[in-house]
Amino acid sequence: MLTPALLLSAALFVIGTLGVIVRRNAIIIFLCIELQLNAVNLAFVALSRYTGIEGQLYVFFVMTVAAAEAAVGLAIIISIFRHYETVNVNKFNVLKW
Amino acid sequence: MLLDYTSSAHYVLALLPEVVLSVWGMGILVAGVSGRHQGGSGQELGWLTIAGLAFAALANGWLYFGVVEETATAMIALDRFRLFANWIFLLGAGFAIIVSLPYVARQRLQAGEYYSLILFAAVGMMFMASARDLMVIFLGLELMSIGVYALAGFNRRDRRSAEAGLKYFLLGAFASGFLLFGIALVYGATGSANIQVVADSVRGGTAVGALMGPGVALLAIGFAFKVSAVPFHMWTPDVYEGAPTPVTAFMAASVKAAAFMAFLRVFLVGLDGLYDQWWTILWWIAAVTMVVGNVIAVVQSNVKRMLAYSSIAHGGYLLVALVAGNDVAAAGLLFYLLVYTIMTIGAFAIVVTVGNQSESNSRIEDYTGFGWQRPLLGLLMTVFLLSLAGFPGTAGFIAKYYLLLGAAEARLWVLAVILVLTTVVSYWYYLRVAWYMWMKEPEAADGPRAAAVTPLATHIVLVIGVALIILGGLFPGVALDLATGSVDGLRQAVGEAAAAAAAGP
Numbered sequence: 001m002l003t004p005a006l007l008l009s010a011a012l013f014v015i016g017t018l019g020v021i022v023r024r025n026a027i028i029i030f031l032c033i034e035l036q037l038n039a040v041n042l043a044f045v046a047l048s049r050y051t052g053i054e055g056q057l058y059v060f061f062v063m064t065v066a067a068a069e070a071a072v073g074l075a076i077i078i079s080i081f082r083h084y085e086t087v088n089v090n091k092f093n094v095l096k097w
Numbered sequence: 098m099l100l101d102y103t104s105s106a107h108y109v110l111a112l113l114p115e116v117v118l119s120v121w122g123m124g125i126l127v128a129g130v131s132g133r134h135q136g137g138s139g140q141e142l143g144w145l146t147i148a149g150l151a152f153a154a155l156a157n158g159w160l161y162f163g164v165v166e167e168t169a170t171a172m173i174a175l176d177r178f179r180l181f182a183n184w185i186f187l188l189g190a191g192f193a194i195i196v197s198l199p200y201v202a203r204q205r206l207q208a209g210e211y212y213s214l215i216l217f218a219a220v221g222m223m224f225m226a227s228a229r230d231l232m233v234i235f236l237g238l239e240l241m242s243i244g245v246y247a248l249a250g251f252n253r254r255d256r257r258s259a260e261a262g263l264k265y266f267l268l269g270a271f272a273s274g275f276l277l278f279g280i281a282l283v284y285g286a287t288g289s290a291n292i293q294v295v296a297d298s299v300r301g302g303t304a305v306g307a308l309m310g311p312g313v314a315l316l317a318i319g320f321a322f323k324v325s326a327v328p329f330h331m332w333t334p335d336v337y338e339g340a341p342t343p344v345t346a347f348m349a350a351s352v353k354a355a356a357f358m359a360f361l362r363v364f365l366v367g368l369d370g371l372y373d374q375w376w377t378i379l380w381w382i383a384a385v386t387m388v389v390g391n392v393i394a395v396v397q398s399n400v401k402r403m404l405a406y407s408s409i410a411h412g413g414y415l416l417v418a419l420v421a422g423n424d425v426a427a428a429g430l431l432f433y434l435l436v437y438t439i440m441t442i443g444a445f446a447i448v449v450t451v452g453n454q455s456e457s458n459s460r461i462e463d464y465t466g467f468g469w470q471r472p473l474l475g476l477l478m479t480v481f482l483l484s485l486a487g488f489p490g491t492a493g494f495i496a497k498y499y500l501l502l503g504a505a506e507a508r509l510w511v512l513a514v515i516l517v518l519t520t521v522v523s524y525w526y527y528l529r530v531a532w533y534m535w536m537k538e539p540e541a542a543d544g545p546r547a548a549a550v551t552p553l554a555t556h557i558v559l560v561i562g563v564a565l566i567i568l569g570g571l572f573p574g575v576a577l578d579l580a581t582g583s584v585d586g587l588r589q590a591v592g593e594a595a596a597a598a599a600a601g602p
Contacts, residue, residue: 006285006308009281013274016274017271017274020267020271026263026267029267030267030270033267033271036271036274036277036278037274037277039278040274040277040278040280040281043281043282044281047281047284050285050288051284051285051288051289052288054289054290055284058281058284058290061232061235061236062235062277065235065239068243069239069270072243072246072266073246073266073267073270075247076246076247076250076259076262076263076266077263079250079253079259080250080259080260080262080263082253082259083256083259083260084256089263089267092263092264094256094257094260095257095260095261095264095334095335095338095339
């Protein structure tokens, strides 16, 4: 069971990575990052069948961190939306990207 | 005093600096929103924050000199490496706050949130340096990063600050994802996230190679993002340019230092057994980082951006110490980060002053004649720049010398030559600022800049910083002994764990 679970986790992680690289909407990029974190959660749970309970504990840490990140990240996205009235990252070009 | 964790009070004592800072940060947050400080300049909150840092530094000193750790496998290390690193973070946070005081007042930022975010970020850094568990490193990293994301975008009225905050947040969170996946794979390969257990497992050959290889690669990518090593450095110049300048100083100095502390412990302690496999990758990253950072810094016309590329270049020098992977290099890395913290924040403090406590005047032309208008500040800036360049007689030179010594001991001749050559290149852009300050006649008398307010506290701290840099350059013995002693514990722990593993089965 371990290999398919890890492959699925890797596939989700790659989808998230590609999403971050390809998509231009800040909120979608952020969701792709969340997808990456949840791919890791899947890997932790799958691995914990073989390595012990810690893997499942780590998932809770990651979920908490993801929630904190969402709070700060969405606040930052709102604050930049007030300046540009868009969340397209290509439009944020005061600084040379 | 021996901490053997028989009583639960020992856990609090082992974490005393972090506990002090966390509680203090919450107190500052509450004080900031309580009516009395609303609308004020926030100066008294800033000084209160510095008092908290001082208490944490005292607690840290007690741990350094008075406490012995019993076990070398606890999740939170109590070794001198961690405690020395803590001092560097506390110093960096203190300097950053002193630089922030007039800036926060003039920009009318919410002082309570600003200072408590700095404290929480400092706690995160301390956890990164103390973690002997990959998950604790991740939590410390996130605690630090989330605080710094908010700080980078703190000046909401400034469009550039918001933009810097967003870029830093998206790329920082992206990098954390890589690091976390690396942690998951290493955990799967070795059955534990504890760095000592990982080290034993790697040495004993019980780690699952199919998971370990990608895991180590992902960890390296995650850390390379955080220390802004070259293929992963794209965010650095934008974020450093757009963030409020005191925050940039804090990011360039302390955030980078924290990332290097965790990088060092994970790779030199945890993955020591795989040195043969990872050193070539880091070799290339270090070489490319030094070359690209220094070469692009040469063509920058904005001083904040130039200092951003300079910080990338310094990251490259520090990576040389990781590649060398011996005690001399590790001690050199600690000493370098101490010196680097002082000189980077010092240079940014002058940038804040020239910018008149705002984000203006950051082009290099704005420094024309600054030395003659404000001789003391001009002189201090010159020393900071010379030290950043690694001029003999400054602590920056000694620090680089020790990195080179470490590289020579590991026989990394090519890397050492690249370090020296890129240092020569760096003289150009550091001295160009000094040349503008002293040698170039201003076209018109600049009223506002000459009148820029710099509080006495900033002057005193900068003079102390320069004194430390020159003392460190002429008599580096004390600080170097301290750094060397701090690394002793680190490597010894590896040796003991390895010996125990060898004696076991």
